[in-house]
Amino acid sequence: DAGVIQSPRHEVTEMGQEVTLRCKPISGHNSLFWYRQTMMRGLELLIYFNNNVPIDDSGMPEDRFSAKMPNASFSTLKIQPSEPRDSAVYFCASSPGISPLHFGNGTRLTVT
Amino acid sequence: AQSVTQLGSHVSVSEGALVLLRCNYSSSVPPYLFWYVQYPNQGLQLLLKYTSAATLVKGINGFEAEFKKSETSFHLTKPSAHMSDAAEYFCAVSDAGGTSYGKLTFGQGTILTVHP
Numbered sequence: 001d002a003g004v005i006q007s008p009r010h011e012v013t014e015m016g017q018e019v020t021l022r023c024k025p026i027s028g029h030n031s032l033f034w035y036r037q038t039m040m041r042g043l044e045l046l047i048y049f050n051n052n053v054p055i056d057d058s059g060m061p062e063d064r065f066s067a068k069m070p071n072a073s074f075s076t077l078k079i080q081p082s083e084p085r086d087s088a089v090y091f092c093a094s095s096p097g098i099s100p101l102h103f104g105n106g107t108r109l110t111v112t
Numbered sequence: 113a114q115s116v117t118q119l120g121s122h123v124s125v126s127e128g129a130l131v132l133l134r135c136n137y138s139s140s141v142p143p144y145l146f147w148y149v150q151y152p153n154q155g156l157q158l159l160l161k162y163t164s165a166a167t168l169v170k171g172i173n174g175f176e177a178e179f180k181k182s183e184t185s186f187h188l189t190k191p192s193a194h195m196s197d198a199a200e201y202f203c204a205v206s207d208a209g210g211t212s213y214g215k216l217t218f219g220q221g222t223i224l225t226v227h228p
Contacts, residue, residue, distance in 0.1 A: 043218040103155030
């Protein structure tokens with residue numbers, strides 16, 4: 001079991017640039033979640049998918065954020081254009097339908 | 113709506129002392145409850161979970177938690193702290209009905225410091 005794999009581990013970009021974060025869930029898990037972690041707001045759920053279908057995207061901050069899950073083994077979270085306030089650690093997690101969640105090691109995004 | 117409140121953003125104990133991290137939840141339906149631990153620069157790891165079976169739940173690394181419905185609490189304890197327990201701990205709640213597909217609501221976290 002390789003666990004949830006996220007890439008890149010670190011991303012530094014300039015304001016206005018497009019950023020794409022990637023996630024490979026654990027094989028056989030049919031639910032996938034994107035969380036954002038900041039000092040001020042803690043862990044926030046951005047969006048989650050079940051069987052590749054977005055179920056709840058109410059946590060997505062604004063239209064600059066988008067997420068896709070084209071198949072059961074891959075998901076992306078895109079920010080376009082990025083802003084300094086998007087700086088955070090972004091976690092992907094997967095689960096076999098019902099919790100508990102299995103988390104990746106996160107992508108630390110810095111937008112300058 | 114569900115919510116979690118962790119009392120105390122920082123807890124400091126001596127090595128060998130009792131660890132007590134407090135968590136209170138709010139849920140309109142029977143909850144599933146979880147404790148996760150996060151070490152620096154890592155993702156969250158599951159410590160233990162309550163899913164409506166035994167109210168006293170044992171987890172990894174000697175941790176346990178007791179579900180008390182009357183107090184809406186799920187406090188995490190460990191009889192004797194070890195230096196390696198220093199980390200941030202998160203309490204989380206989920207809809208036990210399963211319709212939320214495992215969506216968790218997390219508390220703000222408690223940073224545990226262990227002194228020699």
